[in-house]
Amino acid sequence: MWHAIARYELKQGGAGAKLALVVGGALYDVGQLVEAGALGVAGNQPRVAADLNAALADWSAAAPLFSQMAHALPELLRAGRVAALPPQSYRIGVPYTPGRIFGAASNFYEHAREMGTELAPREESAPFCFMKAETSITATDTDVVMPADTEKLDWEVELGVIIGKTCRNVSVEEAYDTIAGYTVFNDVTARDLNRRSDYPFKHDWFRGKSHDTFGPIGPWVVPRACIERAQGLRLQLSVNGEMMQDDTADAMIFNIAEQIAYLSGMLTLKPGDLLATGTPNGVGMGRGVYLKPGDEMVATIESIGSIRNRVVAAPARKEAA
Secondary structure: OOOEEEEEEEOOOOOOOEEEEEEOOEEEEHHHHHHOOOOOOOOOOOOOOOOHHHHHHOHHHHHHHHHHHHHHHHHHHHOOOOOOOOHHHEEEOOOOOOOOEEEEOOOEHHHHHHOOOOOOOHHHOOOOEEEEOHHHEEOOOEEEEEOOOOOOEEOOEEEEEEEOOOEOOOOOOOHHHHEEEEEEEEOOEEHHHHEOOOOOOOEOHHHHHOOOOOEEEEEEEEEHHHOOOHHHOEEEEEEOOEEEEEEEHHHEOOOHHHHHHHHHOOOOEOOOOEEEOOOOOOOHHHHOOOEOOOOEEEEEEOOOEEEEEEEEEOOOOOOOO
């Protein structure tokens, strides 16, 4: 049964962030589900993690509990023991905080072409990965802040793959066993800040991609078991209602399993690590069109959901007294 795990806060009278189970587009407070008996009778209930980061630390134990809640929900609704959160009563936050964010560069053939990237034959190459600061993440319905020193702010919808177990030297065949779930990720990039002329090193993707708010994520995490074939999911992104990107993850050069195998061959992957697995063609740089304050991006991935973010100008810096 399809379900997802979200993090939310009540707009009024809330007591901080809480977990919600997402079923049929509605949110149900996890604590209320447990109290209503979704995991068994009182006094004999397994403990549910207070947040998704804690759940990911022991995902093999946490995932079945969320699944059990989802299967128990229809009966609890019929009995009137639980109710969905009123849609206007809450804000959705970032579903969790990644420990590390690994990005895959030029991982769609058509995107590489639109960027003018010359690729070696696939059989002679390997994934090209970079890291993006985890502090860049921001939730759906929040603002992406455009730095004053960029004129080429760009969008990149990506399938976010979340690692659910500590692993090293994982084979391609074993790779999916390491995945906890999936989310939508928008790898916002300042293209002009990606380039450097003051050093002999011409590229600086960390500077171009790691500003605060450059990583919209969400709206929730869908467990791996709920998506039969992640490699076939459709990725889309629109700006001000105009479709810019529209392709499936099948168009990746190096697929999800190959990226996990590659990264785990270099370092130990940990629960909560996020793989941003590459973006399809249709980015702003390929079109010669860039984001400006007031623009609205909507990034959507089939069987997961959508995140919406508006671009705003960075506030003016205060002069030192």
